Amino acid sequence: xxxxxxxxxxxHKIRADLLISGDFVLTFNxxxxxxxxxxxxxxxxxxxxxxxTSRLAEEIEAKxxxxxxxxxxxxxxxxxxxxAAMTCFRGLADDLPLQEWLHEHIFxxxxxxxxxxxxxxxxxxxxxxxIKSGTTTFCDGYxxxxxxxxxxxxxxxxxxxxxxxxxxxxxxxxxxxxxLKAAEAxxxxxxxxxxxxMPSIFCHSPYTCSPETLIGAKDICREHEIxxxxxxxxxxxxxxxxxxxxxxxxxxxxANLGLLDAQTICHHAVMVNDEEIExxxxxGVGVSHNPESNMKLASGVAPLPKMLAAGVKVGLGTDGCAxxxxxxxxxxxxxxxxxxxxxxxxxxxxxxLQVAAMxxxxxxxxxxxSPRLGSLEPGKKADLIVIDLNQPHLTPxxxxxxxxxxxxxxxxxxxxIIDGSIVMRERQxxxxxxxxxxxxxxxxxxxxxxxx
Amino acid sequence: xxxxxxxxxxxHKIRADLLISGDFVLTFNxxxxxxxxxxxxxxxxxxxxxxxTSRLAEEIEAKxxxxxxxxxxxxxxxxxxxxAAMTCFRGLADDLPLQEWLHEHIFxxxxxxxxxxxxxxxxxxxxxxxIKSGTTTFCDGYxxxxxxxxxxxxxxxxxxxxxxxxxxxxxxxxxxxxxLKAAEAxxxxxxxxxxxxMPSIFCHSPYTCSPETLIGAKDICREHEIxxxxxxxxxxxxxxxxxxxxxxxxxxxxANLGLLDAQTICHHAVMVNDEEIExxxxxGVGVSHNPESNMKLASGVAPLPKMLAAGVKVGLGTDGCAxxxxxxxxxxxxxxxxxxxxxxxxxxxxxxLQVAAMxxxxxxxxxxxSPRLGSLEPGKKADLIVIDLNQPHLTPxxxxxxxxxxxxxxxxxxxxIIDGSIVMRERQxxxxxxxxxxxxxxxxxxxxxxxx
Numbered sequence: 001x002x003x004x005x006x007x008x009x010x011x012h013k014i015r016a017d018l019l020i021s022g023d024f025v026l027t028f029n030x031x032x033x034x035x036x037x038x039x040x041x042x043x044x045x046x047x048x049x050x051x052x053t054s055r056l057a058e059e060i061e062a063k064x065x066x067x068x069x070x071x072x073x074x075x076x077x078x079x080x081x082x083x084a085a086m087t088c089f090r091g092l093a094d095d096l097p098l099q100e101w102l103h104e105h106i107f108x109x110x111x112x113x114x115x116x117x118x119x120x121x122x123x124x125x126x127x128x129x130x131i132k133s134g135t136t137t138f139c140d141g142y143x144x145x146x147x148x149x150x151x152x153x154x155x156x157x158x159x160x161x162x163x164x165x166x167x168x169x170x171x172x173x174x175x176x177x178x179x180l181k182a183a184e185a186x187x188x189x190x191x192x193x194x195x196x197x198m199p200s201i202f203c204h205s206p207y208t209c210s211p212e213t214l215i216g217a218k219d220i221c222r223e224h225e226i227x228x229x230x231x232x233x234x235x236x237x238x239x240x241x242x243x244x245x246x247x248x249x250x251x252x253x254x255a256n257l258g259l260l261d262a263q264t265i266c267h268h269a270v271m272v273n274d275e276e277i278e279x280x281x282x283x284g285v286g287v288s289h290n291p292e293s294n295m296k297l298a299s300g301v302a303p304l305p306k307m308l309a310a311g312v313k314v315g316l317g318t319d320g321c322a323x324x325x326x327x328x329x330x331x332x333x334x335x336x337x338x339x340x341x342x343x344x345x346x347x348x349x350x351x352x353l354q355v356a357a358m359x360x361x362x363x364x365x366x367x368x369x370s371p372r373l374g375s376l377e378p379g380k381k382a383d384l385i386v387i388d389l390n391q392p393h394l395t396p397x398x399x400x401x402x403x404x405x406x407x408x409x410x411x412x413x414x415x416x417i418i419d420g421s422i423v424m425r426e427r428q429x430x431x432x433x434x435x436x437x438x439x440x441x442x443x444x445x446x447x448x449x450x451x452x
Numbered sequence: 453x454x455x456x457x458x459x460x461x462x463x464h465k466i467r468a469d470l471l472i473s474g475d476f477v478l479t480f481n482x483x484x485x486x487x488x489x490x491x492x493x494x495x496x497x498x499x500x501x502x503x504x505t506s507r508l509a510e511e512i513e514a515k516x517x518x519x520x521x522x523x524x525x526x527x528x529x530x531x532x533x534x535x536a537a538m539t540c541f542r543g544l545a546d547d548l549p550l551q552e553w554l555h556e557h558i559f560x561x562x563x564x565x566x567x568x569x570x571x572x573x574x575x576x577x578x579x580x581x582x583i584k585s586g587t588t589t590f591c592d593g594y595x596x597x598x599x600x601x602x603x604x605x606x607x608x609x610x611x612x613x614x615x616x617x618x619x620x621x622x623x624x625x626x627x628x629x630x631x632l633k634a635a636e637a638x639x640x641x642x643x644x645x646x647x648x649x650m651p652s653i654f655c656h657s658p659y660t661c662s663p664e665t666l667i668g669a670k671d672i673c674r675e676h677e678i679x680x681x682x683x684x685x686x687x688x689x690x691x692x693x694x695x696x697x698x699x700x701x702x703x704x705x706x707a708n709l710g711l712l713d714a715q716t717i718c719h720h721a722v723m724v725n726d727e728e729i730e731x732x733x734x735x736g737v738g739v740s741h742n743p744e745s746n747m748k749l750a751s752g753v754a755p756l757p758k759m760l761a762a763g764v765k766v767g768l769g770t771d772g773c774a775x776x777x778x779x780x781x782x783x784x785x786x787x788x789x790x791x792x793x794x795x796x797x798x799x800x801x802x803x804x805l806q807v808a809a810m811x812x813x814x815x816x817x818x819x820x821x822s823p824r825l826g827s828l829e830p831g832k833k834a835d836l837i838v839i840d841l842n843q844p845h846l847t848p849x850x851x852x853x854x855x856x857x858x859x860x861x862x863x864x865x866x867x868x869i870i871d872g873s874i875v876m877r878e879r880q881x882x883x884x885x886x887x888x889x890x891x892x893x894x895x896x897x898x899x900x901x902x903x904x
């Protein structure tokens with residue numbers, strides 16, 4: 001091949017902003033293809049090519065190259081359920097009966113210490129923790145959610161942010177009669193402000209929101225084409241109370257109110273029977289599975305294998321830091337894979353691939369964002385993570401997905417790219433001052449501690 | 453104060469080799485005392501003082517000081533049950549029915565690839581992984597255990613190493629008639645060779661060892677005053693087979709053979725009823741609880757809360773890498789704390805403190821080493837770890853033990869001291885070439901992969 005040919009072929013090279021090449025690329029595309037010695041090319045906020053490194057290096061001319069030799073590339077993880085600002089209550093009260101935990105510790109602390117500024121700092125701490133453990137999108141619900149929105153805008157992460165709604169006085173909304181107005185105002189303030197930020201409304205539960213409140217909230221969501229979120233069928237107490245008050249189990253109660261559709265996410269779905277699983281599947285709602293929180297609060301074990309078999313769109317969540325107590329989706333994957341095996345007495349249930357797919361494809365589907373998120377494919381948003389495989393606990397390597405679920409941990413994430421931008425490189429966050437955020441949350445905690 | 457007074461008081465200072473000072477010292481002494489701004493002084497292989505840093509700095513003159521500002525000090529973790537060399541099968545086969553997993557994957561791979569040299573390298577990899585996640589003592593069982601002994605001798609970790617015994621041809625012991633002789637020869641070769649290495653005999657189980665083999669092995673253990681180990685009551689199949697063959701449940705079967713005493717460790721104890729729990733408690737045997745392995749293999753949930761209430765000496769174990777798939781006791785603590793809550797429907801069960809005590813005091817008691825290991829107290833062996841608290845997922849801090857169990861992970865361990873020597877500093881191992889060990893095990897795995 002002479003010089004002119006090389007020149008000519010170089011002229012035909014596709015330009016890209018960033019080319020990342022690693023030992024393995026877990027695409028999580030429909031065929032769950034795994035490429036050895038693969039690469040991903042990014043332009044702007046999108047993936048433009050995925051393929052063998054040797055081919056992409058020939059075809060693509062990138063402004064910047066990220067060498068992930070010895071690493072695995074995969075889509076960023078999706079944390080489908082959390083209350084990010086609750087990082088400031090991490091470890092405040094553990095190992096207590098549920099009612100004592102809620103009424104004597106969490107609610108009083110929230111009543112006193114939840115302010116927009118505290119929500120900003122505590123959410124920013126959560127964002128730092130999530131990015132450092134490979135989460136690139138999270139779905140949140142809390143009060144003073146403007147604080148969370150400012151944290152998301154500042155940090156580079158992607159999020160669905162649900163302003164909390166309950167029928168009693170809440171942080172920031174002392175008069176519950178205006179809870180829906182406040183939620184709608186939040187949606188107005190943030191919709192369309194950033195491609196990384198999707199406002200939402202989070203009705204706390206069927207036992208803290210009246211049917212009127214639930215219907216009103218869903219109407220606002222329909223009008224603005226945003227997601228409606230709710231805690232549903234989390235505990236036996238909720239199941240029994242809902243049956244007593246409304247004559248129906250929680251999922252049926254919501255179905256009767258016309259709230260179950262593809263723009264609704266139900267969190268937990270622990271207390272659901274076969275008929276309800278069918279309802280969840282056919283209505284197209286998203287469901288978050290939060291095994292560590294359900295275990296710690298002794299809520300129960302959600303029928304995950306049945307939900308997956310029925311085709312329910314299930315993603316994984318950590319829940320808030322007060323009931324977990326970290327936001328590491330790697331640990332959640334490991335627990336989800338193991339819990340259902342022992343619960344059903346079948347070691348073939350909840351395979352590593354199924355669980356990893358929940359943390360990527362499943363979360364994206366539940367959010368209604370499958371066309372944009374959850375896999376490494378041309379045209380999708382460039383949200384991806386680099387996992388360092390050159391570590392004792394990831395050696396040797398027979399099957400990448402097995403390592404992802406059963407051996408890896410959040411600390412193994414080396415680099416994180418969200419919306420086409422590198423937000424963490426070699427475990428250093430580029431846009432957030434980690435030490436400042438920790439110092440601010442320690443200050444908030446000092447106040448909480450002295451009042452306990 | 454004049455110069456001469458200072459000089460005089462300095463003359464009275466106690467000399468020590470090493471003084472480590474941190475933000476919190478979790479002593480795990482009888483009162484489970486936690487010191488804020490505390491320090492530990494070490495001379496030779498022993499702890500000589502534990503107390504407030506201000507006091508120890510006045511009283512002690514140390515050759516070397518380790519500043520663990522922003523960190524937590526605690527006793528090194530004890531992994532009470534593993535098969536260290538099985539790191540080379542990490543992720544080889546997951547999510548399979550137990551019999552298929554064992555007979556089609558693990559046993560054939562073991563038959564072909566277990567050699568003394570491979571056991572040396574694969575155990576060394578396990579040791580590196582364990583030190584890097586805060587384990588300072590492990591209790592092992594495998595074949596070609598001389599390889600494991602060489603790895604322990606080379607690495608600086610502390611271990612009880614059990615030569616495996618079964619009544620059929622095994623790696624290194626093609627003729628089962630000499631299995632006890634081979635085990636005794638192993639004990640001879642290693643007893644008294646290193647203060648960090650205690651040989652032991654590991655009879656695989658009541659279904660792979662005849663009563664004669666079990667009694668013979670225990671006799672050798674009694675003669676040499678070493679620990680006898682066995683997998684016991686791990687699965688329902690074992691329970692039913694033992695009842696069918698011997699007319700008794702597994703724990704009773706062992707009791708009838710006279711094998712239950714304070715120098716015996718039973719691994720798993722999943723299928724034990726109330727009467728058997730009483731037997732385990734009164735006989736003084738040690739029990740390892742391995743929740744992640746029991747979950748992954750769908751073996752069942754051990755009645756941990758009942759065992760602890762009855763006073764059984766329970767420690768925590770990871771089991772081997774083929775059924776976990778890592779050796780991180782932090783994950784095991786988190787899982788142990790959460791699993792029993794959901795299993796029994798009581799969020800107050802398996803508290804963080806109880807679980808952390810199992811990973812320290814409990815393991816030491818099960819090994820019969822409470823006078824030497826498991827807590828930070830003067831006179832005990834200097835096995836301790838430094839955990840870096842200055843991290844997003846450990847911020848803020850209300851209760852150190854809560855963080856240890858529910859939020860921390862192996863990667864948070866910064867420094868490790870075993871037998872008075874610093875073996876890891878700032879996450880760098882001082883005595884083992886991590887890259888070399890990983891490269892060797894990758895080579896072994898290449899052979900295993902091509903035969904699968």
